[in-house]
Amino acid sequence: MSHPVWEVFRQERRGQPFEHAGSVVAPDADFAEAWAREQYGRRGESVALWLVPRDAIRDVEDWADEFDLKYRRVDGYSIKARLKEARERAGTVGPG
Amino acid sequence: MNEQALLGLADDELVLGWRDSEWTGIAPLLEEDVAFSSIAQNEIGHARAVYELLAGPDGDADVLAFDRRPEEYRCAPLVELHLLEWAHTIARRWLYEVADEIRITALKQDSDTAVAGLAAKIDREEAYHRMHAEMWHDRLRDEPRFQAAVAELWPHALGVLPAELRGELVSRVGLGEVEATERGTHTDELAPMWEEMTMVRRSAPAGAQW
Amino acid sequence: MAAVEIPQEEQAFLEYVQGGGQVETTDWMTDDYRAKLIKFIEMHGNSELMGVLPEREWILRAPTLQRKLALTAKVQDEVGHAQLIYRVVEDLGKPREQCLADLVDGKAKFHNVFHYPTKTWGDVGVIAWLVDAAAIISQKALLKCSYAPYARIMKKICWEESFHILHGRDVILAMVTGTPEQFELVQEALDRWWGPLMQFHGNPIPSDEDPMYLWRIKSQGNEEARQQFLDGYVPQIWELGLTVPDPKLRKRDDGVWEYTEPDWAELKHVVTGHGPKTQERLALRRGFLEQEQWVRDAVLAA
Numbered sequence: 001m002s003h004p005v006w007e008v009f010r011q012e013r014r015g016q017p018f019e020h021a022g023s024v025v026a027p028d029a030d031f032a033e034a035w036a037r038e039q040y041g042r043r044g045e046s047v048a049l050w051l052v053p054r055d056a057i058r059d060v061e062d063w064a065d066e067f068d069l070k071y072r073r074v075d076g077y078s079i080k081a082r083l084k085e086a087r088e089r090a091g092t093v094g095p096g
Numbered sequence: 097m098n099e100q101a102l103l104g105l106a107d108d109e110l111v112l113g114w115r116d117s118e119w120t121g122i123a124p125l126l127e128e129d130v131a132f133s134s135i136a137q138n139e140i141g142h143a144r145a146v147y148e149l150l151a152g153p154d155g156d157a158d159v160l161a162f163d164r165r166p167e168e169y170r171c172a173p174l175v176e177l178h179l180l181e182w183a184h185t186i187a188r189r190w191l192y193e194v195a196d197e198i199r200i201t202a203l204k205q206d207s208d209t210a211v212a213g214l215a216a217k218i219d220r221e222e223a224y225h226r227m228h229a230e231m232w233h234d235r236l237r238d239e240p241r242f243q244a245a246v247a248e249l250w251p252h253a254l255g256v257l258p259a260e261l262r263g264e265l266v267s268r269v270g271l272g273e274v275e276a277t278e279r280g281t282h283t284d285e286l287a288p289m290w291e292e293m294t295m296v297r298r299s300a301p302a303g304a305q306w
Numbered sequence: 307m308a309a310v311e312i313p314q315e316e317q318a319f320l321e322y323v324q325g326g327g328q329v330e331t332t333d334w335m336t337d338d339y340r341a342k343l344i345k346f347i348e349m350h351g352n353s354e355l356m357g358v359l360p361e362r363e364w365i366l367r368a369p370t371l372q373r374k375l376a377l378t379a380k381v382q383d384e385v386g387h388a389q390l391i392y393r394v395v396e397d398l399g400k401p402r403e404q405c406l407a408d409l410v411d412g413k414a415k416f417h418n419v420f421h422y423p424t425k426t427w428g429d430v431g432v433i434a435w436l437v438d439a440a441a442i443i444s445q446k447a448l449l450k451c452s453y454a455p456y457a458r459i460m461k462k463i464c465w466e467e468s469f470h471i472l473h474g475r476d477v478i479l480a481m482v483t484g485t486p487e488q489f490e491l492v493q494e495a496l497d498r499w500w501g502p503l504m505q506f507h508g509n510p511i512p513s514d515e516d517p518m519y520l521w522r523i524k525s526q527g528n529e530e531a532r533q534q535f536l537d538g539y540v541p542q543i544w545e546l547g548l549t550v551p552d553p554k555l556r557k558r559d560d561g562v563w564e565y566t567e568p569d570w571a572e573l574k575h576v577v578t579g580h581g582p583k584t585q586e587r588l589a590l591r592r593g594f595l596e597q598e599q600w601v602r603d604a605v606l607a608a
Contacts, residue, residue: 005393005450021462022390022393022458022462023393024127024389024393025125025127025393025396025402025606026127027235027605027606027607029230030227031127031231031605034131034227034228034231035127035128035131036128037131037224038130038131038133038134038391039127039130039131039386039390041326042130042134042379042382043469045465059332061332089295093475114366117365117366117374117378118362118365118366120358120362120365120378120381120385121355121358121359121381121384121385122358122362122590122591123385124594124598124601124602124605125601125602125606126385126386126388126389126392127389129382129385129389130382130385130386130389133378133379133382133385135383136378137375137378137379137382140371140374140375140378141375143371144371147371153590157371157397158312158370158371161371162369162370181597182597182598182601183386188607203446221330224539235604235605236604239600239604241356241600273547292366292367293367295367296364296367296368296369296427297369297370299427299487300369300484300485300488301485304484304485304488305480305483306369306370306373306427306477306480306481306484
C-alpha cells in the first residue's frame with residue numbers, strides 16, 4: 001500500500017490499558033495527530049492516544065508447543081484430588 | 097465591554113463556522129473532513145458563547161444569531177465569501193487564525209473579567225485550530241494555488257482586525273500591507289447566505305420551538 | 307497451546323467461521339469470503355458517505371444553534387464511519403481511491419434510503435430518528451461478524467449512532483409539540499419515508515440462502531431485522547399521534563407484524579442507480595473528488 005497508515009491506540013480513562021482503536025492514513029505524525037484527535041476523541045471517548053506507523057509494528061502470532069510444558073499453565077495443576085486427600089488425613093473435611 | 101467589537105467577533109465566528117460547516121461530507125480527505133467539521137462546530141460554539149454573554153442571563157443567543165437583518169450583522173467581509181474550493185478555504189482558515197489570535201490575545205486583557213475569561217477559553221480551543229492551520233500552511237506553502245489564494249484574500253484578512261492591530265498581522269503573514277477590505281459594509285454574498293440560514297426558522301412564528 | 311490455525315480449505319474454512327471462528331486481516335481466507343466481505347463492507351462505506359448528502363443541506367438551514375451543532379456532529383459521525391469502514395476494505399485489498407471511483411462511476415451500490423430527496427426540516431427529524439434506527443438494527447447484527455476488524459469498528463459505529471437517534475427523537479418531539487404546521491411537517495415526511503424504510507432491510511431471503519448469514523458476516527436475516535424495526539418503532543410513532551401510511555400494518559397475536567408487501571421492484575430499481583436523486587448526488591461527489599484531487603496528491607505524496 002502506497003499511503004502511510006498510522007495505527008491508533010486509545011486509552012479510555014486514566015490508568016486503563018491503551019487499546020487498538022483503528023487507523024488513519026496520514027503523511028506524517030502531525031497530520032496523524034490532528035486527524036486521530038477528532039476521529040477518536042471528539043465525543044470525549046479517549047483521554048490519551050498513541051499513534052504508531054504501521055511499519056513500526058512487529059506482528060507476533062505463533063508459538064511452538066511441542067513438549068509437555070503444563071507446569072507453565074493454570075490447567076497444568078489439578079489441586080482438587082490431593083486437597084481432598086490432605087483434608088481427610090487432617091480430619092478437616094467439612095460437611096458435604 | 098465593547099459590544100460592537102464583541103458582536104463583530106461573534107458574527108465572524110458564526111459566519112465562518114457556517115461556511116466551514118458546508119465542507120462536512122465533501123472535504124478532500126475523509127480524515128480531514130472529520131477534523132475540519134470539528135473546527136466549524138467549535139467556531140459556532142464560540143459564537144454562541146459570545147452571543148450568550150451579550151444577550152445576558154435572560155436573553156437568547158439564537159435571537160442574536162438568527163433574528164437580525166443581514167445588514168445588522170457585524171462580520172468582516174473575509175468570512176462572508178462563499179469559497180467552496182480547498183485552496184481558498186484553507187488560505188482563509190490560516191489567515192483568519194493568525195488574525196484571530198491577535199484579536200483574542202488583546203481580549204484576554206479586557207478590563208471586563210467575563211470577557212477576558214471567555215477570551216481565554218476560546219483561546220485554549222483555538223490553539224488546536226492554529227495547529228491545524230499551520231499544518232496545512234506548511235504542506236501547501238509552495239503550491240501555487242495556495243499562494244494565489246492567500247494573496248487574493250489578504251486585503252480581506254486585514255479587514256478582520258482594527259487598524260491598530262494590523263501591523264502584527266502584516267509581520268506574521270509576511271505580505272506587504274495593502275488597502276484593507278474594511279468591516280462595515282457587506283459583500284453581496286451575505287444576504288443569500290442569511291436567507292438560507294434562516295429559511296426554516298422564519299417558516300414558523302417567532303418563539304416557535306425547534 | 308498451538309495458536310488456532312485457520313484451515314486452508316473451503317469447506318473447513320466455512321465450518322470454522324460458522325462455528326464462531328474469527329478471522330483477522332493477515333489470516334488465510336477463501337477468495338469467495340474475501341470478495342463477498344469486500345462487497346458488503348464497501349456498500350456500507352458507500353452508504354455512510356452518500357448518506358451525508360441528503361442531510362448536509364439542512365446543516366445550513368438549521369433553525370437554532372443547538373440543532374445546527376447536533377446535525378453537523380451527526381453528519382460528521384457518518385463521515386467518520388465511512389473512514390473507519392473504507393480502512394477495513396483497504397486492508398482487505400481494495401484501495402479507498404478504487405472504492406470511491408467505483409461509487410461515482412455507478413459500479414458500486416449504496417442503500418436505498420440515500421437515493422431519495424429531503425424536502426423539509428421534518429425529513430431531518432424522521433431520518434435521524436427512523437432511518438438511523440433501521441440502520442442501527444442492521445449494524446448491531448454485525449457486532450459479532452466473523453471478520454474481526456469489521457466487528458471491532460461496528461462497536462464505535464453503534465455507539466455513535468445512538469446519539470443520532472436521541473437527536474432525531476428530540477427534533478421530532480419539539481415539532482409534534484409545537485405548532486400544527488410543525489406537526490404536519492413531521493407527518494408529511496413520515497408519509498414519504500415509510501416506503502423506503504420498509505424496503506431498507508431488503509427482501510426476505512431465507513437464512514440458509516443468504517451468504518452474509520452463512521459466512522457469519524451478519525447474524526440476522528432481512529425479515530428478522532424488519533420485524534425488529536417495526537416492533538421497536540411503530541409503537542413510538544403511534545404514541546405521538548402520528549399515523550403510518552399502511553392500512554394493513556398491525557401486530558398479530560403471535561407478535562409478528564403484518565404489513566403491505568414493500569415494492570421490491572422499486573428497491574431494485576433504486577439501488578441499481580435509478581433513484582430520484584442518485585445521479586445528481588453521484589455527480590456532486592464526482593465533481594468534488596475531481597476538483598480536490600490536487601489536495602490528495604499534495605498531502606499523500608511522499
